Amino acid sequence: xxxxxxxxxxxxxxxxxxxxxxxxxxxxxxxxxxxxxxxxxxxxxxxxxxxxxxxxxxxxxxxxxxxxxxxxxxxxxxxxxxxxxxxxxxxxxxxxxxxxxxxxxxxxxxxxxxxxxxxxxxxxxxxxxxxxxxxxxxxxxxxxxxxxxxxxxxxxxxxxxxxxxxxxxxxxxxxxxxxxxxxxxxxxxxxxxxxxxxxxxxxxxxxxxxxxxxxxxxxxxxxxxxxxxxxxxxxxxxxxxxxxxxxx
Amino acid sequence: xxxxxxxxxxxxxxxxxxxxxxxxxxxxxxxxxxxxxxxxxxxxxxxxxxxxxxxxxxxxxxxxxxxxxxxxxxxxxxxxxxxxxxxxxxxxxxxxxxxxxxxxxxxxxxxxxxxxxxxxxxxxxxxxxxxxxxxxxxxxxxxxxxxxxxxxxxxxxxxxxxxxxxxxxxxxxxxxxxxxxxxxxxxxxxxxxxxxxxxxxxxxxxxxxxxxxxxxxxxxxxxxxxxxxxxxxxxxxxxxxxxxxxxxxxxxxxxxxxxxxxxxxxxxxxxxxx
Ligand SMILES: [Zn+2]
Ligand SMILES: [Zn+2]
Numbered sequence: 001x002x003x004x005x006x007x008x009x010x011x012x013x014x015x016x017x018x019x020x021x022x023x024x025x026x027x028x029x030x031x032x033x034x035x036x037x038x039x040x041x042x043x044x045x046x047x048x049x050x051x052x053x054x055x056x057x058x059x060x061x062x063x064x065x066x067x068x069x070x071x072x073x074x075x076x077x078x079x080x081x082x083x084x085x086x087x088x089x090x091x092x093x094x095x096x097x098x099x100x101x102x103x104x105x106x107x108x109x110x111x112x113x114x115x116x117x118x119x120x121x122x123x124x125x126x127x128x129x130x131x132x133x134x135x136x137x138x139x140x141x142x143x144x145x146x147x148x149x150x151x152x153x154x155x156x157x158x159x160x161x162x163x164x165x166x167x168x169x170x171x172x173x174x175x176x177x178x179x180x181x182x183x184x185x186x187x188x189x190x191x192x193x194x195x196x197x198x199x200x201x202x203x204x205x206x207x208x209x210x211x212x213x214x215x216x217x218x219x220x221x222x223x224x225x226x227x228x229x230x231x232x233x234x235x236x237x238x239x240x241x242x243x244x245x246x247x248x
Numbered sequence: 249x250x251x252x253x254x255x256x257x258x259x260x261x262x263x264x265x266x267x268x269x270x271x272x273x274x275x276x277x278x279x280x281x282x283x284x285x286x287x288x289x290x291x292x293x294x295x296x297x298x299x300x301x302x303x304x305x306x307x308x309x310x311x312x313x314x315x316x317x318x319x320x321x322x323x324x325x326x327x328x329x330x331x332x333x334x335x336x337x338x339x340x341x342x343x344x345x346x347x348x349x350x351x352x353x354x355x356x357x358x359x360x361x362x363x364x365x366x367x368x369x370x371x372x373x374x375x376x377x378x379x380x381x382x383x384x385x386x387x388x389x390x391x392x393x394x395x396x397x398x399x400x401x402x403x404x405x406x407x408x409x410x411x412x413x414x415x416x417x418x419x420x421x422x423x424x425x426x427x428x429x430x431x432x433x434x435x436x437x438x439x440x441x442x443x444x445x446x447x448x449x450x451x452x453x454x455x456x457x458x459x460x461x462x463x464x465x466x467x468x469x470x471x472x473x474x475x476x477x478x479x480x481x482x483x484x485x486x487x488x489x490x491x492x493x494x495x496x497x498x499x500x501x502x503x504x505x506x507x508x509x510x511x512x513x514x515x516x517x518x519x520x521x522x
Contacts, residue, residue, distance in 0.1 A: 030268045124344045124492035125263050125351070168264075168304045168334070175337040179499040196294040205300025206329045 072117045072134045074099045089113045091158040097121050121164055121173040142184050159187040166193050253314050260307045262347045274302050279364040283354040286312055286319040301326045305343045333375040341496040342380040345489040346370045346387055352483050366390050381468055386458050388475045389450045397482040400424025401448045413441035420477040443470045
């Protein structure tokens with residue numbers, strides 16, 4: 001017999017529907033038993049409309065949210081708003097691990113291309129391989145053989161920016177993707193590594209400092225010209241080429 | 249002996265798993281305390297001072313605080329970041345394999361200091377060796393020895409007659425090599441004469457000598473199959489990172505464009521047999 005409402009111990013004093021709600025909250029990530037109780041009692045004391053709103057929102061998200069067929073981000077429409085936006089550059093795709101990463105990149109507002117959400121990273125010791133994340137879907141967008149390949153979408157992509165997390169598993173994922181993507185003849189880049197804004201050199205670990213040195217940004221050239229820090233490296237190079245040319 | 253409230257140790261970080269918020273649990277392998285699970289607070293934040301020092305496959309000095317459930321990492325400072333291992337996917341995959349073996353074996357590890365030194369040596373070798381696979385094979389042989397699963401390579405596991413190089417089979421469940429007469433009816437795989445000699449060599453020779461042996465791709469794969477079988481039997485579970493090694497291996501040919509063979513062991517064709 002496996003009745004959760006079995007009147008033993010502490011659960012004997014809690015009504016069955018309330019125990020069920022506490023149990024449901026407790027299953028959510030980061031919610032301990034005490035928090036689950038607090039949330040459940042809050043719902044109990046809240047007006048009917050608030051409870052209804054919560055219930056509707058829960059069901060709605062399950063019924064209406066799906067994955068965009070192109071970028072795999074969570075969306076209500078397929079393709080999603082970002083993939084359909086004519087103002088965005090379809091030739092650049094930024095690859096991230098999670099939908100929340102898309103929001104973070106969007107908040108920075110520096111990127112006007114499209115995305116690809118992997119829904120995870122390679123995790124060798126947990127048995128998470130390329131088949132468990134959206135790698136095939138990325139290759140399909142680049143025209144690699146796949147049944148779901150749509151030629152119109154794939155022909156456009158010229159650069160893939162790998163923006164997986166700069167930790168071991170994110171790096172492994174990026175390195176693995178680079179191996180698959182480079183032979184496809186697409187430009188592949190990795191987001192820069194270095195010291196976070198507001199941090200201290202003194203506290204930086206070896207690898208971060210090493211990477212920060214490797215990916216240092218030029219501020220001026222040997223001819224005494226200043227180089228703009230904010231321009232992306234490619235644009236900065238073109239700019240200095242152009243400014244060098246007119247003088248005959 | 250009661251533990252002090254705060255203690256120092258060096259450790260190799262074997263793996264991490266997410267905890268609540270920006271915290272992670274780090275699995276540390278230490279020379280004196282064995283395997284420790286400890287909380288690294290706030291390491292998912294970009295401003296964390298700790299994050300870079302507690303990454304998997306990093307050797308660091310730790311200051312840990314005893315807590316009711318998991319100890320808490322209060323300070324960490326890198327001793328060895330194994331940069332060349334982290335920067336090369338082939339080497340990284342092998343490093344993770346070694347770390348997973350230790351992670352899974354150490355519940356029962358009797359002698360932590362010795363295993364610690366073996367792991368440390370192995371990571372350095374995986375980082376620098378021509379082939380990152382041979383260090384793993386040598387490491388597997390040491391693990392099997394230390395854990396009491398030393399494969400029987402001198403005499404037949406059944407009739408106990410001394411073994412000759414050819415026609416044998418390697419039987420994982422029987423614990424070693426079966427002679428041509430006894431191999432039928434035993435679960436096992438054919439063992440080539442070259443693999444037989446190499447297994448015997450790995451079992452007794454120091455790493456530096458083992459590293460001198462020239463091993464081609466086929467032999468490397470055969471050796472890998474036999475030893476992985478033995479290791480997985482000892483663990484009674486699959487080594488998950490092995491699949492990752494396979495995945496990485498399948499991509500190395502495209503990238504290195506012949507600069508390096510796709511095979512697990514570097515084949516020196518120029519000096520090789522024809
Ligand atoms: Zn989309
Ligand atoms: Zn026999």
